[in-house]
Amino acid sequence: MGALLSLIAVVVLALVPFVAVAAGDLRFLVGVVVPGIAFAVFVFGLMYRVVKWARAPVPFRIPTTCGQQKTLPWLKNEELDNPSGTLGVLGRMFLEVFFFRSLFRNTTAEVNPEKEKVTYVAEKYLWAAGMVFHWSMLIVVLRHFRFFVEPVPRWVEFLQFFDGFFQVGVPVIYATTVMMVVGLGFLLLRRAFDAQVRYISLPSDFFALFLLLGIAISGGLMRHIEKVDIVQVKAAIAGWASFQGVTPEGVGTLYFIHVFLVSALLFYFPFSKLLHMPGVFMSPTRNLANSNRTRHHVNPWNPEVKPHTYAEWEEEFHDKLVAAGFPLDKE
Numbered sequence: 579m580g581a582l583l584s585l586i587a588v589v590v591l592a593l594v595p596f597v598a599v600a601a602g603d604l605r606f607l608v609g610v611v612v613p614g615i616a617f618a619v620f621v622f623g624l625m626y627r628v629v630k631w632a633r634a635p636v637p638f639r640i641p642t643t644c645g646q647q648k649t650l651p652w653l654k655n656e657e658l659d660n661p662s663g664t665l666g667v668l669g670r671m672f673l674e675v676f677f678f679r680s681l682f683r684n685t686t687a688e689v690n691p692e693k694e695k696v697t698y699v700a701e702k703y704l705w706a707a708g709m710v711f712h713w714s715m716l717i718v719v720l721r722h723f724r725f726f727v728e729p730v731p732r733w734v735e736f737l738q739f740f741d742g743f744f745q746v747g748v749p750v751i752y753a754t755t756v757m758m759v760v761g762l763g764f765l766l767l768r769r770a771f772d773a774q775v776r777y778i779s780l781p782s783d784f785f786a787l788f789l790l791l792g793i794a795i796s797g798g799l800m801r802h803i804e805k806v807d808i809v810q811v812k813a814a815i816a817g818w819a820s821f822q823g824v825t826p827e828g829v830g831t832l833y834f835i836h837v838f839l840v841s842a843l844l845f846y847f848p849f850s851k852l853l854h855m856p857g858v859f860m861s862p863t864r865n866l867a868n869s870n871r872t873r874h875h876v877n878p879w880n881p882e883v884k885p886h887t888y889a890e891w892e893e894e895f896h897d898k899l900v901a902a903g904f905p906l907d908k909e
């Protein structure tokens with residue numbers, strides 16, 4: 579049900595620009611104003627959320643520890659799983675951000691009815707699909723710089739060359755376009771057909787996937803079926819950058835659908851689970867070293883606790899301790 583609702587929502591979103599451009603000739607509104615506002619909401623929304631996180635006090639070190647911490651010199655410690663300093667944290671973050679290391683080690687619980695036992699087995703498909711989708715999307719977005727920057731930077735040409743290495747089709751079908759759709763398709767089917775995952779899925783989980791799929795498919799169709807005049811697209815994008823509002827010419831309805839869905843994504847991003855992108859950098863369970871035993875961390879807003887040594891305690895209760903017959907350190 580959640581999947582159907584989200585699919586309907588994305589189809590309606592795709593129909594809005596279709597109707598607006600075909601029936602109302604609202605090209606300026608759909609192609610310039612809406613994406614402009616969406617971009618502003620995205621930037622300020624993201625800043626607001628990140629600053630709010632950054633200001634949240636983290637008085638204690640709460641890194642997730644999954645291995646031996648640094649202790650006696652003859653005990654081998656796990657620097658990545660229990661970082662003792664900045665270098666370990668950097669290594670851990672790098673592997674998390676670029677290779678989804680914790681997802682790689684994900685397991686799934688299965689009940690074996692014959693043995694009446696719960697077993698935990700490795701689940702690498704989710705990790706593989708996550709990697710395929712995220713990396714492809716990153717490269718697709720980086721390739722889009724050829725629309726945003728003039729002249730096209732060398733590194734973009736380099737990416738395009740390797741992405742279209744197999745030279746299939748005219749224009750060349752980029753491997754990442756296909757991989758992005760396949761990755762998203764797997765993630766969607768997993769949510770829809772795996773009973774356990776479906777049970778814990780919300781409509782918003784499906785919505786994000788359908789929306790991204792809609793963007794990728796409309797982009798692919800635009801490249802291979804309803805082609806666009808790239809020079810005009812560049813002029814429209816330069817218009818955004820210079821606040822001049824240039825209505826894109828020489829582009830079909832698919833362009834407006836693509837840009838409208840991207841705008842929906844930008845509007846939605848700062849208020850959705852997609853915020854895990856900046857969130858991973860702000861997560862104290864990942865970005866802190868475990869120095870709990872080597873350094874004394876004091877919660878800054880606790881009332882000041884005066885130390886009370888044994889000698890002071892003995893002094894305070896001296897008479898009572900003597901009366902009760904306790905041996906004292908100080909006679």
Ligand code: HEM
Nearest residue numbers: 715718721722752755793794797798800801806811837840
């Ligand atoms: C406002 C921002 C964007 C504009 C103006 C835009 C414009 C375009 C255009 C003109 C094409 C056709 C390319 C060609 O003919 O070679 C395209 C393709 C495509 N776009 Fe976008 N796009 C935007 C953002 C995005 C985003 C954020 C994503 C991904 C989440 C995306 C995913 C794709 C994909 C997958 C294709 C298929 C071809 C390829 O992989 O390059 N686009 N886009």
